[in-house]
Amino acid sequence: MKRTGQKVVAGTxxxxxxxxxxxxxxxxxxxxxxxxxxxxxxxxxxxxHHVILRVFQFLTLVDRARASSVCRRWNEVFHIPDLWRRFxxxxxxxxxxxxxxxxxxxxxxxxxxxxxxxxxxxxxxDSSTESAEAxxxxxxxxxxxxxxxxxxxxTAKPSFMNVSKAHFASALTVVFVNSKxxxxxxxxxxxxxxxxxxxxxxxxxxxxxxxxxxxxxxxSPAGILCVADQCHGLKELALNYYILSxxxxxxxxxxxxxxLEHLRIDVxxxxxxxxQFHTIKKQSWDALVKxxxxxxxxxxxxxxEDEFDAFFREETPVTHLYFGRAVSKAxxxxxxxxxxxxxxxxxxANGLQPLDDELIQIAERCKNLTAMGLGxxxxxxxxxxxxxxMCGGRLTQLSIMEEVLIxxxxxxxxxxxxxxxxxxxxxWFPDMMPTW
Numbered sequence: 001m002k003r004t005g006q007k008v009v010a011g012t013x014x015x016x017x018x019x020x021x022x023x024x025x026x027x028x029x030x031x032x033x034x035x036x037x038x039x040x041x042x043x044x045x046x047x048x049h050h051v052i053l054r055v056f057q058f059l060t061l062v063d064r065a066r067a068s069s070v071c072r073r074w075n076e077v078f079h080i081p082d083l084w085r086r087f088x089x090x091x092x093x094x095x096x097x098x099x100x101x102x103x104x105x106x107x108x109x110x111x112x113x114x115x116x117x118x119x120x121x122x123x124x125x126d127s128s129t130e131s132a133e134a135x136x137x138x139x140x141x142x143x144x145x146x147x148x149x150x151x152x153x154x155t156a157k158p159s160f161m162n163v164s165k166a167h168f169a170s171a172l173t174v175v176f177v178n179s180k181x182x183x184x185x186x187x188x189x190x191x192x193x194x195x196x197x198x199x200x201x202x203x204x205x206x207x208x209x210x211x212x213x214x215x216x217x218x219x220s221p222a223g224i225l226c227v228a229d230q231c232h233g234l235k236e237l238a239l240n241y242y243i244l245s246x247x248x249x250x251x252x253x254x255x256x257x258x259x260l261e262h263l264r265i266d267v268x269x270x271x272x273x274x275x276q277f278h279t280i281k282k283q284s285w286d287a288l289v290k291x292x293x294x295x296x297x298x299x300x301x302x303x304x305e306d307e308f309d310a311f312f313r314e315e316t317p318v319t320h321l322y323f324g325r326a327v328s329k330a331x332x333x334x335x336x337x338x339x340x341x342x343x344x345x346x347x348x349a350n351g352l353q354p355l356d357d358e359l360i361q362i363a364e365r366c367k368n369l370t371a372m373g374l375g376x377x378x379x380x381x382x383x384x385x386x387x388x389x390m391c392g393g394r395l396t397q398l399s400i401m402e403e404v405l406i407x408x409x410x411x412x413x414x415x416x417x418x419x420x421x422x423x424x425x426x427x428w429f430p431d432m433m434p435t436w
Contacts, residue, residue, distance in 0.1 A: 052077040065106075081117040084110070091134045092126040099126050099155060107138060116144040122186075127156035132163050139171035147175055148207075149184040158189030158215065165191045165218065176200045184210040188238070192216040194223035205230045212238035214266045221245045232256045238264035241277065246284040253291035260292040267311075268302045277310040289317045289341075296320060297341075301327070312338045319368075320344040326376075329353055336361035344371035344397075354406065356383025363390035371397035374404050381411035385419050393425045402430040 052074060056064050068078035077083075087110065092099040110118075123138070125131040135152065152160060160168065168191045176182070176196070182204040192213055200208070208231045213219060221243045228234065228251035235258060244265055252260050269275045288295065298320040301308075305328050312334040319341050326349040335342065336358055345362065355377055362369065369391060379387075384405060388395065398420075407413055413430070421428045 046073075049073075049077055049080070053080055053082060056083055061106075079113060081114070084114040084117040086120040087114075087118055088122045088124055089135065089138060090124045091131040093128045093130055099124070111138065111141050115142050116146065118142065118145055119148045121145075121147050121149065122151035122153060124153045124155060125159055127154070127159050129159055129162040132159040133167065135160075136163055136167050136171035140174050142175055143178055145175060145178050146181060147179045148181055150175060150182065151184075151186040152188075152190055153186075154189055160190040163191060165193060169193060169196045172196050173199050176203050180204060181207045183207050186210075186212040187216070188212055189215045191218055193218035194220055194226070197223045197227055201227055201230045206233065209233050210236040212236070212264070214238050214240055214264070215268070216240070219243055221248065224248060225251060228252050228257070233258055235260060236262040236264075239266070241265050241267040244280065246281050249280065249284040249288045253287040257291070260288065260295045262296045262298070263288075264298045264300070266300045266302075268300075269304060269307055275307065277307065279310045279313070280316075282314040282316075285315075285317050296343075298322075300324065305331075314338060315340065317341045322346045324348055326350060329355065329358055332358040333361065336365055340365060341368060342366040343368050345369065346371075346373035346375075347377055348375040350377040352378060354383060355379045356386070359383060359387040360390065363387045370394050373397075373399040375401055377404050378406055379404055380406045380408050381413070381416045382408050385411060385416065385423070388420050388423045392423060395424060398424065398428060400430050405430060 056067065056077060059067060064078060064083070068075045089107065090100055090102050092101045094101065123135040125135055132154070154160060172187075172192070173196065176199045180203050182200070185200070185208070190213075193216075197219065208227075211227065211231075211234065213224075216239075219239075224239060224243050225245070225248050228237075228248055232254075234252075237252075237260070251257070252263075267277070295317075297318045299318050300322045301311075302324045305326055308328065308331045312331070315338045318339050320343055321335065321339070323346065327347055329350070332347070332350070332355060335345070342362070345366075355374075356379055359379060360383065363386075372391075372395065384400070388398070402413070405413060405416060407416075411419065417429050
């Protein structure tokens with residue numbers, strides 16, 4: 001090898017090189033011991049395709065693109081369809097966002113050469129309308145796609161909601177019509193509407209298994225009912241409470257439908273007192289659980305205290321409950337009485353009245369409870385220990401803020417953690433900050 005300044009020229013002899021050293025090949029391990037070196041000489045360009053492909057699968061897209069310039073063979077591997085099955089488009093406006101963005105040239109290359117290879121696709125956009133519109137523009141060009149999973153993710157505020165319904169629906173229609181094998185769709189906080197759902201069902205009813213569409217205000221109860229009536233393989237569904245109905249639960253409980261595994265329901269109110277929440281009949285819940293006995297029913301509540309009247313008046317088969325705003329003692333009492341399937345309960349705030357009786361009732365009646373989180377609440381140390389004692393080792397997750405616990409004549413905070421640890425069968429301390 002000859003060195004001239006900073007230029008390296010391969011294949012020439014350096015001055016004074018012996019005949020013996022000529023016959024030696026440079027090992028890929030960088031050793032100069034010739035035949036005694038266990039590593040064999042290797043021409044990187046002659047590596048088998050499957051080996052290069054395996055290496056590329058561990059590289060980021062940027063590093064993969066750089067590696068593709070090593071030689072023609074590596075560049076060929078760079079375009080193998082297997083490397084383009086899964087792709088996340090990141091779209092942001094440099095002037096207003098710290099997020100990195102997929103280079104426009106790469107986007108065009110993907111559309112031109114790999115659109116028909118894409119199967120697992122997601123779009124991550126910042127808070128700008130321009131980025132959401134750019135995502136719709138890309139979707140509109142995937143005319144030869146065979147996508148199996150699609151996710152639209154807003155990293156800050158829901159920027160897709162600022163895209164016109166016509167533009168959004170047109171982009172989704174291209175994917176829904178051409179894919180015909182969609183199994184998973186996550187399109188929360190978007191202007192999805194009933195006509196778009198009908199197109200989805202008409203072309204993907206046999207394959208759809210997961211649909212997450214919380215905060216899609218243009219979807220009606222009739223629209224989601226159309227999905228449940230025809231997509232009999234649906235196993236996971238996430239939606240807002242306002243489109244949940246007795247008819248929907250009964251449709252999910254029909255003999256044609258497979259067992260539902262996960263149902264997430266977001267119960268949200270932005271303006272206190274302006275939303276009247278309907279009640280779901282106990283018979284409808286019972287039908288769903290009878291049909292799908294292992295279903296997880298997850299409910300997220302973001303309501304004000306005076307808006308809970310419609311909930312948990314009768315037995316409700318909810319398994320996971322999260323309260324993002326204050327919830328009253330009376331509401332927690334109803335949960336203890338009417339939620340026997342409860343597995344996890346998180347209360348971010350309650351008030352200044354101790355929750356001893358409510359927690360003890362929950363421990364007594366909710367025999368499946370394994371996780372509990374309490375934030376801005378109050379419970380006496382004595383009441384808390386009684387709750388833990390009744391639950392015992394089945395409490396695999398117990399996240400309680402230290403300021404929640406009120407010392408009493410029986411227990412100090414120091415003694416409390418020892419007593420709780422004894423009943424749990426493991427070391428436990430209260431949290432200094434929320435972990436949920």
